[in-house]
Amino acid sequence: MSSNDDAVVTGLGATTPLGGDVASTWDALLAGRSGVRRLDDEWVKEMPAQLAATLAVEPSEQIDRVRARRLDRSQQVAVVAAEQAWAESGAADAGVAPERIAVVFGTGIGGAMTLLGQDDVLEAKGAKRVSPFTIPMLMPNGPAAAVGLAIGARGGVHAPVSACASGAEAIRWGLDLLRFDRADVVLVGGAEAVVHPLPMAGFAAMRAMSTRNDEPGRASRPFDKGRDGFVLGEGAAALVLERASSAQARGARVHARLAGAGATADGYDLVAPHPEGEGAARAITAALRDAGLSPADIGHVNAHATSTPVGDTAEAAAIRSSVGEHALVAATKSQTGHLLGAAGALEAVFTVLALREQVVPATANLDDPDDDAAVQALDIVRHEPRKASLSAAVNDSFGFGGHNLALVFTTA
């Protein structure tokens, strides 16, 4: 099925609650470590949900101070992850014209930290004290724009916004850019950094967040009977995509192939998923068709599985109906928390690594799987990572608004 025009992944980057780069994040994931902690800020005391998966390494340790002060935290993490992926790919030395380099970088919320911080300045000190960098720091295309500047991309810089599917949507968009020959190299990814009272209060008001405040490491428990909501995470992940032919010509290391993608909308409710995961299943089926694969080819699914009561069962139904019961399922948010607009990109990185390393990470905290028939039917890896012979894997992502994305990766 593969051809020289397929998109391949030649660079990976990430800064996450588990580590400041891809290698440390992946090691911590396989070791079963949790990135979740109980916040100790003063404002947290009033919050129903007091947990977050905060960055393992502060971006200020990874980028220059003056540069950092002009970037919202979401943009800082985007730049950190993107520069790692870009450096690893070696694309900068490949002589690609800047006009043939594109960026697609999504975020769910964008520069909320800046928006809210500058609103405090406005209230306390007046309009004249608001930073002149307020707008470029809060705009949701800010992470994409910052990444575009960082790598010198002139072939288009795009910023999909589809809540928690944004990172996955960016990857699908990048695939399209290569297929439509709009670029030769595309840096794709997602970024989010909104550990702040307002988003925390908003999500908690939806009853979407875990309030297992006394057990941080056990709070994110996808598919488990005791799950009570997601844990907010922050960070970014990035991938470099290019055609197999160009990667081969320049001798680049290929981590995996991006074989196909699918996107659908539920058309059901603004925030609640369709209970049977109908739209999600259609996205997965569309991605399989796009990749020219059948459900039997899929050995692994990195699930969106946020640890909310309704979301996980809907997704289990979708995986069961579109892929079947044979694939090894992993819910990595059990350790990373939910990185919202960066989640799809980070989990795509995990999917690529699972294929490359032939191992499926375990789903932490799955002590007592939900009684739901679909959850019971799936082979969800738990307790410890499982070695497997994998040739193709699915990564799905969903976002408030009814957005469903599915990506299919295959081994290099």
Add this chain to the structure above:
Amino acid sequence: MSEDIQAGLAEILEEVAGVAPADATPEKSFTEDLDVDSLSMVEIATAVEDKFGVAIPDDELGNIKTVGDAISFIQKNKG
């Protein structure tokens, strides 16, 4: 007096734009020599007001091209 202002301005330039204090000499142009962009100039103007109590109106900001221009403006308008 002018040395104090230059030193204070150098602190601001280092904080806002990462300019090495030794480079913040009177003949240097903000945009040409020190790579300070227009948004950073707005931040510098705010910091100057905080540090020296001298407000730089928008129509004056455009006339301040060099570190020396800024020093003279602050010197002239300081109470």
